[in-house]
Amino acid sequence: MTLKKILIVSGTHGNEINPVWAVNQFCKQNNITDKNIEYKFIIGNPLAFKKGIRYIDTDLNRSFDFKKNLNKTNYEIDRANFLAENFGINSSETCQIAIDLHTTTANMGTSIVMYGRRNVDFCLAALLQNKFGLPIYLHENDKNQKGFLVEAWPCGLVIEIGSVPQNFYDPNIVNRFLIIISDLRDEINKLKNNLIKLPKELIVHVHQGSIDYPREKNGSINGIIHPDRINQDWKQIKRGDPLFLDINGNSIFYLGDADICPVFIGEVAYKEKNIAMSYTKKELIFSSEEWVNEFLGL
Amino acid sequence: MTLKKILIVSGTHGNEINPVWAVNQFCKQNNITDKNIEYKFIIGNPLAFKKGIRYIDTDLNRSFDFKKNLNKTNYEIDRANFLAENFGINSSETCQIAIDLHTTTANMGTSIVMYGRRNVDFCLAALLQNKFGLPIYLHENDKNQKGFLVEAWPCGLVIEIGSVPQNFYDPNIVNRFLIIISDLRDEINKLKNNLIKLPKELIVHVHQGSIDYPREKNGSINGIIHPDRINQDWKQIKRGDPLFLDINGNSIFYLGDADICPVFIGEVAYKEKNIAMSYTKKELIFSSEEWVNEFLGL
Secondary structure, three states, rough: OOOOEEEEEOOOOOOOHHHHHHHHHHHHHHHOOOOOOOOOHHEOOOOHHHHOOOOOOOHHHHHOOOOOOOOOOOOHHHHHHHHHHHHOOOOOOOOEEEEEEEEEOOOEEEEEEEEEOHHOOOHHHHHHHHHHHHOEEEEOOOOOOOOOOHOOOOOEEEEEEOOOOOOOOOHHHHHHHHHHHHHHHHHHHHHHHOOOOOOOOOEEEEEEEEEOOOOOOOOOOOOOEEOOOOOOOOOOEOOOOEEEEOOOOOOOEEOOOOOOEEOOOOHHHHHHHOOOEEEEEEEEEOOOOHHHHHHHHH | OOOOOOEEEOOOOOOOOOOHHHHHHHHHHHHOOOOOEEEEEEEEHHHHHHHHOOOOOOOHHHOOOOOHOOOOOOHHHHHHHHHHHHHOOOOOOOOOEEEEEEOOOOOOEEEEEEOOOHHHHHHHHHHHHHOOOOOOOEEEOOOOOOOOOOHHEEEEEEEEEEEEOOOOOHHHHHHHHHHHHHHHHHHHHHOOOOOOOOEEEEEEEEEEEOOOOOOOOOOOOOOOOOOOOOOOOOOOEEEEEEEEEOOOOOOEEEEOOOEEEEEEOOHHHHHHHHHOOOEEEEEEEEOHHHHHHHHHHO
């Protein structure tokens, strides 16, 4: 295994502050290198973090589509270029893995977000699901959402923890990030030294699409998340289950035929993306020796 | 009783959106006048609400100190003047009572905030505490915080509900506001018709002061709320109980001699006011017939 460096990014969204605290605390209390693996830590969007806002010009975590960025510039595009140039695969500080730490106002618990189906990502996600039993949200085939940070590295995952308000320090949320950061390296070392095996199968929640709030013609929201749905992320629903409450207190129902599991229910930052919730379908994926080989060969 | 109009203000802070929804829903479903009492509804800070931010220039809920405002102008000062001129005691739409609806990111539950010790406020607070058992936070003698909206009306209270993130619609929070708005008028009518009596005594949590986060010399926060303290609003603490965790994971303790009950623990919007939590002392106040007489004489 030639793996040397893991890039841990916090504050990719400037108002998600608990990961930044967790990283600082981790660095004070721990050695960030061991003989095999070195952590590199960086604040994704330092200016937005300083201001306590999600971003300056555009969402940094949609700014890593370098083809689309060609000849464009703004604070986040410049920042995406900076991160790739300094920690990307062709940089002096080459990191093979990127872990991007996020929080959500939705009641997701601690979860893993994957983008697409890379074997190396499956390997890492399987390690974490095996250790902690974390749910995995596999984001793919969404033409409206591209250019995620971790896609710019050969291997990478998002760790997403909620619910917590934006800009609210919650020591319990900090602690959950601390556990993930510290155990990540241990698990990778164990895998390398053949001390653990991947589980035979992986349960993933595969992104199917998103549902917007009911809105007025002028764009203002005229339905809120239904009491039966709020804070019920990952819970399967079927046709006829309520989604929203309109201003008269009437329910608006889910009318699709497929059973689905909503996630990011009511996430504050997604209102501007016209997303009240995304929805997923459970899929069982059998793990493969190739995942481990490719991962250890990174 | 000459009482005719109660002004219900929502969106005094533009990112506290659940009261605005509750008011709109209430108006759709209810008659806002009865033979004795008429509700007037207004969004306190419509521009901030539209933008999803707390305020434009300054905190509207500290902008009702009209002496201090003399010869000054900004969006919120203009708005405070507008509200007083149009719904204040000397306006054409005179409202005798103002109820200002707020949310907090702190785990306060549903609570009442009073400013100073006006008999009429005690009467209204006692009615609500009697009906719902709500805790009362009595804010007084704080030279750093003045000019609250409800102080500009002869009688007025804040209803404060949390925890809920800023800009997050939570139907359970909406519902709690709906209950308060609808029952308020009923309780006042009952009092007027001698159908209920005030409880003999009132438990209030009297404001004693506020505690800031530990900070670096440059002002950045270098201690977060302690896990034993987070979400424990209203719970009494004593000397030696932990308040914060520093960046090394060490606890910082409360070293005052008096037992205190912290409130607004970790409220996001108070970071800029250098408040990590405020603290209170419980006081028992005996109710008086004068409260009722003055209230019914409004």
